[in-house]
Amino acid sequence: MSAAADVGSTSAHLLVASLEARQVRALADESVFLDLGAVVDERGTLGEEVTAELVANLRGFAERARTLGAPGLTAVGTEPLRRALDAARAVRAIERDLGLPLHVISHDEEALLTLVGVTAGRPVTGELAVVDVGGGSTELIVVGADRPATVAGFRLGAARLTARFALEDPPTGASLEAMRGEARARIAPAPEMRPSELVAVGGTADNLLKLLPVAMIDRTLTPERIREALAILAREPAEAVAARYGLRPLRARLLPAGAAILAAVLERYGVERLPVSGAGMRDGLAIVSARAGGAWRDRLATLSLGWPEWEPPDRGPA
Numbered sequence: 001m002s003a004a005a006d007v008g009s010t011s012a013h014l015l016v017a018s019l020e021a022r023q024v025r026a027l028a029d030e031s032v033f034l035d036l037g038a039v040v041d042e043r044g045t046l047g048e049e050v051t052a053e054l055v056a057n058l059r060g061f062a063e064r065a066r067t068l069g070a071p072g073l074t075a076v077g078t079e080p081l082r083r084a085l086d087a088a089r090a091v092r093a094i095e096r097d098l099g100l101p102l103h104v105i106s107h108d109e110e111a112l113l114t115l116v117g118v119t120a121g122r123p124v125t126g127e128l129a130v131v132d133v134g135g136g137s138t139e140l141i142v143v144g145a146d147r148p149a150t151v152a153g154f155r156l157g158a159a160r161l162t163a164r165f166a167l168e169d170p171p172t173g174a175s176l177e178a179m180r181g182e183a184r185a186r187i188a189p190a191p192e193m194r195p196s197e198l199v200a201v202g203g204t205a206d207n208l209l210k211l212l213p214v215a216m217i218d219r220t221l222t223p224e225r226i227r228e229a230l231a232i233l234a235r236e237p238a239e240a241v242a243a244r245y246g247l248r249p250l251r252a253r254l255l256p257a258g259a260a261i262l263a264a265v266l267e268r269y270g271v272e273r274l275p276v277s278g279a280g281m282r283d284g285l286a287i288v289s290a291r292a293g294g295a296w297r298d299r300l301a302t303l304s305l306g307w308p309e310w311e312p313p314d315r316g317p318a
Contacts, residue, residue, distance in 0.1 A: 001027075003065035004285035005058065005075040007102070009037025009136030009159050010250070012054070014061040015282040016068045019290050022120040024283045027068050032057050033250060036080035037136040037159050045086040054090060055097050062098060074289035074296070076113075077104045079136035079157065103297060107153025110281060111141035112304040114201055115149065117284030118277050121291075123306035129195035129269070132280065133204040133261045135159035135254065140265070142193045149304060150193075156186040158204055161257035169237045171256050176230060179257050183264035190268055198271045201280040203251065204258030209276055210245050211255075221274040226263045230256060 003016045016028040034057065039050055046054070058075060065073045075094075081087045081104040094102045105113070114132050127144035136157040143149040165171075165178045200221065209215045211229045233241060238253035245252075266274060288296040288303050296303070 001068075001070050002286040002290035003061075003068075003070035003073045004282045004289060005061045005073055006282055006285065007034070007036065007054065007058075007075070007077040007081060008134055009079045009157055010035060010254070011135075012057050012061070013282055014064060015286055016065050016070050017283070017286050019287065022122065024117075024120065024279065024286060028064060030061075030064070032060075033248075035159075036084075037157070038163065040080045040084045041160070041163065044084070046080075046084045046090050047086070051086075051090045051093055055094055058094060058100060058102070059098055062100060073100060074285055075100060075102050076110075076285060077102050078110055079134065079155075082106070083136075105297075107137065107139055108151040109297070109300060110137075111139040111151040111153065112149065112300050113284035113288065114139060114281045115141050115143060115284065115304050116287050116300075117279040117281055118199060118201060119306055120279070120283075121287060121303070121306050123308065126196040127193065129193060129198045130277075131198065131200050131262070131265050132202045133158060133200075133258050134202060138187075138261055138265075140190055142191060142195060143304070149301075150191050152190050154186050154190075156183065156261060158254040158258035158261065161260065162254050166253075166256060169253060170234050170241075173234070176234060176256060176260065179260040180263065183257075183260045184267065187261070187264040187268050190265075193269065195269070195271075198265075198269060198274055199277050200262060200274050201277045204255065205262060205274070205276040206278070207247055207251050207255060208259055208262070210247060211241075219276045219278075221262065221266075221276060222272055223263060223266055226259050226266070230259050233259070 005014045011031040013031040018025045062073045091102045129142045132139045134157050138154045138156050140152045166175045233256045242249040242252040292299045
């Protein structure tokens with residue numbers, strides 16, 4: 001049993017899961033909307049009120065994990081905590097009030113956790129690339145059997161791109177083209193590679209599938225399917241799209257920007273098929289914290305290379 005939480009630009013998420021034979025079986029997979037990225041964009045800090053809200057939500061996550069039998073909760077903060085000028089104060093408040101460390105992780109650590117989530121600790125035999133489009137940033141990691149992991153982190157996320165270019169709802173053709181152009185420009189410096197497989201993780205890719213029944217069957221995006229999804233998103237307001245396809249309204253509002261970023265990644269590498277994994281960073285965090293306990297961060301680079309068989313996890317405080 002393992003519990004993992006991450007605090008991102010749009011939402012905070014909780015995963016409580018049982019781990020057995022490389023299978024991560026979710027007992028709870030929950031999220032709460034906080035919009036920390038927008039708060040930090042506006043004023044550069046979280047502030048006391050938002051910090052108190054974050055503490056309250058993490059307290060709820062910890063109680064939920066405890067109720068389900070998890071021995072502890074491992075929590076990380078990503079893009080908004082990396083940028084907030086008062087992040088250290090927020091981290092101290094969380095540890096003081098909850099006795100819970102909030103690890104503010106780097107782009108590289110975020111990508112390595114995602115890699116572990118996708119591979120479930122299996123050693124990589126070919127060249128694998130994984131892309132994760134978040135609200136405030138995008139992470140791209142490339143790893144192979146004979147090469148160390150290469151990570152590229154971009155301050156290019158669905159929420160940030162939406163706030164800058166998609167002021168209308170639904171987005172106009174001009175807004176969509178502006179987002180595509182910005183995404184291409186930001187992704188252009190990504191590392192050169194010819195991966196045998198490129199995989200997407202995260203809410204952007206997962207929710208784009210919901211717009212396209214055929215894509216739900218094979219859980220694969222293509223340039224054509226992304227264009228179809230963008231056409232759907234441009235036809236009616238986000239509230240209507242959300243009601244029609246079973247999405248959260250905010251997620252529907254951010255999807256055009258997320259789709260533009262994924263399209264730019266496919267274009268950058270000339271890839272025609274993008275499988276979407278149901279696993280991601282929280283799965284990876286649950287796995288490494290169960291395996292390495294409180295030492296998970298020190299051991300992350302090694303753990304990301306995988307291990308030959310699933311062994312009983314090392315015990316230790318999260």
